[in-house]
Amino acid sequence: MAGEAPEPNAQEKAGKAFPVSWDQFHRDCRALTWRLNEVGPFHAVIAITRGGLVPAAIVARALGVRVIDTVCIASYDHNKQGELQVLKGISEAAIKLGGGTGKGLLIVDDLVDTGKTGKLVREMLPDAHFATVYAKPMGRPLVDTFITEVSQDTWIFFPWDTALSYPPPLRDGAA
Numbered sequence: 001m002a003g004e005a006p007e008p009n010a011q012e013k014a015g016k017a018f019p020v021s022w023d024q025f026h027r028d029c030r031a032l033t034w035r036l037n038e039v040g041p042f043h044a045v046i047a048i049t050r051g052g053l054v055p056a057a058i059v060a061r062a063l064g065v066r067v068i069d070t071v072c073i074a075s076y077d078h079n080k081q082g083e084l085q086v087l088k089g090i091s092e093a094a095i096k097l098g099g100g101t102g103k104g105l106l107i108v109d110d111l112v113d114t115g116k117t118g119k120l121v122r123e124m125l126p127d128a129h130f131a132t133v134y135a136k137p138m139g140r141p142l143v144d145t146f147i148t149e150v151s152q153d154t155w156i157f158f159p160w161d162t163a164l165s166y167p168p169p170l171r172d173g174a175a
């Protein structure tokens, strides 16, 4: 109807912002690798694209894993979650390395929010280890290893999704 306010998207609904710099993200990924080193070794890393690609590269490098595969899933269109679509599944070669169930494989994503994406990938590889850098409470039970938990009403801004911008002064007239 004309004049009606548009539905708030997931980012607007979240309310709180948690901006993450490249430095911070790298530090958090390195902390993740310390924990994962206690769990491995892993035969391969499976990155959930696109957000999982950056932590997967850092984690794979630190753990000395050279076989990296992707599972390509689209859900959030900008910041509104729709139906999950698997655009590319896990390769036969990676599935074979994990004995069909994912044993010895490491799934990596940047975060779990509602847990829908993580749940879908877990169903593909039930015995794999699932690691994310950040976790929100709804998705947290799905993750085996993560570094930082943020509240469900927080939106995480990743460095590859953001650019430097000018923040207006908090108080009128302040320089």
Ligand SMILES: O=P(O)(O)OC[C@H]1O[C@H](OP(=O)(O)OP(=O)(O)O)[C@H](O)[C@@H]1O
Residues within 6 Å of the ligand: 048, 049, 050, 051, 052, 073, 074, 075, 076, 077, 081, 109, 110, 111, 112, 113, 114, 115, 116, 117, 118, 139
């Ligand atoms: O736990 P959920 O509620 O499913 O949300 C988490 C997923 O959402 C984001 O991906 P997105 O679908 O935005 O795609 P992208 O990684 O390509 O940015 C994020 O990278 C996770 O994969």
Ligand SMILES: O=c1[nH]c(=O)c2nc[nH]c2[nH]1
Residues within 6 Å of the ligand: 076, 111, 113, 154, 155, 156, 157, 158, 161
């Ligand atoms: O950049 C993002 N930040 C988030 O907090 C989030 N939750 C789901 N998908 C997300 N993407």
Ligand SMILES: [Mg+2]
Residues within 6 Å of the ligand: 048, 049, 050, 051, 052, 109, 117
């Ligand atoms: Mg993603």
